[in-house]
Amino acid sequence: MKIKWLNVWIAAFLAPTVLVLALFYIVPIGTVLVTGFMEWDGLRAPEFNGVNNYIHLITYDNTFFIALRNILLWSLIAATLHVGFGTLVAFVLYKKHIGWRFVRGVFMVPMVISAAAWAIIYKLFFNDEIGILNHMIRSIGFSDFHVNWFFDSPASFFAITLTWLFYAVYVTLIVYNDLMAIPKEVHEAALLDGASEWGMIRHINLPLVKKAIGTGIILSVTARIAGFEEVALTSRGGPGNDTYNITLMLYDGIVNYNYGYANAAATIMILLGILVLLLINRVFKMNESTY
Amino acid sequence: MIINIRKWPELIVSYSVMTFTVLVSIFPILWILLSSFKSNKEILNDPFSLPKKIDFQAYMDVFTQYNFLGYFMNSMFIAIASTLIALFIYTMAGYIFGKFNFRGKSFLFILCTITLLIPGYARAQPIFTIIMNLDLYDTKAALILVYASFGMALALFILRLSFIAIPKDLDESALIDGAGFWRIFWNVNMPLAKSGISTAGILMFLNNWNEYFYALILTTSEKNRTLPVALEFFNEAFSYNYTRMFAALMMVILPGIMIYVLVQEQVQQSVASSGVKG
Numbered sequence: 001m002k003i004k005w006l007n008v009w010i011a012a013f014l015a016p017t018v019l020v021l022a023l024f025y026i027v028p029i030g031t032v033l034v035t036g037f038m039e040w041d042g043l044r045a046p047e048f049n050g051v052n053n054y055i056h057l058i059t060y061d062n063t064f065f066i067a068l069r070n071i072l073l074w075s076l077i078a079a080t081l082h083v084g085f086g087t088l089v090a091f092v093l094y095k096k097h098i099g100w101r102f103v104r105g106v107f108m109v110p111m112v113i114s115a116a117a118w119a120i121i122y123k124l125f126f127n128d129e130i131g132i133l134n135h136m137i138r139s140i141g142f143s144d145f146h147v148n149w150f151f152d153s154p155a156s157f158f159a160i161t162l163t164w165l166f167y168a169v170y171v172t173l174i175v176y177n178d179l180m181a182i183p184k185e186v187h188e189a190a191l192l193d194g195a196s197e198w199g200m201i202r203h204i205n206l207p208l209v210k211k212a213i214g215t216g217i218i219l220s221v222t223a224r225i226a227g228f229e230e231v232a233l234t235s236r237g238g239p240g241n242d243t244y245n246i247t248l249m250l251y252d253g254i255v256n257y258n259y260g261y262a263n264a265a266a267t268i269m270i271l272l273g274i275l276v277l278l279l280i281n282r283v284f285k286m287n288e289s290t291y
Numbered sequence: 292m293i294i295n296i297r298k299w300p301e302l303i304v305s306y307s308v309m310t311f312t313v314l315v316s317i318f319p320i321l322w323i324l325l326s327s328f329k330s331n332k333e334i335l336n337d338p339f340s341l342p343k344k345i346d347f348q349a350y351m352d353v354f355t356q357y358n359f360l361g362y363f364m365n366s367m368f369i370a371i372a373s374t375l376i377a378l379f380i381y382t383m384a385g386y387i388f389g390k391f392n393f394r395g396k397s398f399l400f401i402l403c404t405i406t407l408l409i410p411g412y413a414r415a416q417p418i419f420t421i422i423m424n425l426d427l428y429d430t431k432a433a434l435i436l437v438y439a440s441f442g443m444a445l446a447l448f449i450l451r452l453s454f455i456a457i458p459k460d461l462d463e464s465a466l467i468d469g470a471g472f473w474r475i476f477w478n479v480n481m482p483l484a485k486s487g488i489s490t491a492g493i494l495m496f497l498n499n500w501n502e503y504f505y506a507l508i509l510t511t512s513e514k515n516r517t518l519p520v521a522l523e524f525f526n527e528a529f530s531y532n533y534t535r536m537f538a539a540l541m542m543v544i545l546p547g548i549m550i551y552v553l554v555q556e557q558v559q560q561s562v563a564s565s566g567v568k569g
Binding site for chain 2: 018021027032042092095097100105106108110113117120222247254255267270273274277
């Protein structure tokens, strides 16, 4: 009798979470995958139309290829420069020079601000009339400098990149955490063998935080694939379709009641995410133990 | 004290990186803050100068004339309600995952946490339709419900570990004392899982406070508008009054920064106290 009551409690405690899992995760993801192959405007019942949404998505205009190109370029920049900078900061903090705590604390600030607010801050920052950036450029001698960053091509692409390029504090924290976990003996042994500072970084620290860097790459590339605010609130995909991405396609699909199309875009987003995960897992051998 | 000359290049590189990091992190915010005290003319002509005087007129204007308080209260209410609901249901589930065994447990846990790998926006259309069908479109309840669902994977991850760390002997002696399932959960385990619960709560609150995409597609009327969405309307309303625009931006980002400053202290304290124990 007692055992039975325990099972009731367990079921009752899990029930709300299982409901959330079903209603907000399993049903939506299933819907996305299935209705990507359906004609659906939200009013009439969905009807299968094969791969028409995907054909429409790819061939309607060249938006899809521009979106794909942007996402690939942004992902590449995120995986190299963005993660590289985050890792560099982690290695510098690891030295624990005076002020390192302050740097770590301040680096986190842009992350606790709404991404929408951050996008608008940068929109003003790059504004030709009031933005501080163009004022600075003009004041150092280029007095005729006028670029409407978010409205000119290709400036728009770079301006959007700059809204996130240096804000890699998550990478820093993950890498820093793994650096701190390196046993002291490893460094002592290396010193006895006459390792130089640079040699220690290259041959000991860097290989030992490889997995943290891999995780950082997965996180930052996924953020680029699903990026929204930094585009929607600045260039809105423009000029033309220059800075379009998949989340904007998805958003436009929803607000235009083109649900099948929206979910085809969502499916591509999910697939790209899984692809990145598998790829990085393989390249960084994330399943093998470090020590 | 003599500093080894061979250390100099390393010091120069390190401090350059540290200075650059601080600059990119706070320069834009500092610029917004200073500009919010300047007149339009000063903003256009002397972008580098300090404000002539510190007055909060623009802040007052935003506050009194543009329903800032209304949006602020919406954001606060939605973020707090969704975080509390989420904490309640995920703490219960985390307790079960951390302390009990049942068939299919690891499968269910993996299923819950693997959702972290699916971009949140990819589920937008079905969630939009579910909210429509529940007749919750353009209500605060819609956002509370959706936000409560977001933190699932992260919260379960943190909370399961906090409950695993609590010794089982405590449960057993409470059981011998005649405590029931709920009392063992609420009076014995919950107080000990406090730090995990607050960490999960703080992270979820910040996410919910800052959320933009779902607030944009699930609400439309002014009475349910949250601050991140309102920002865009401010941006249009103030297109020629930059001072107010900057003031509004400061007012939107300040609560998040303040919460973070508070949390940082708490994190440092917990590190210090665990150092004493260990």
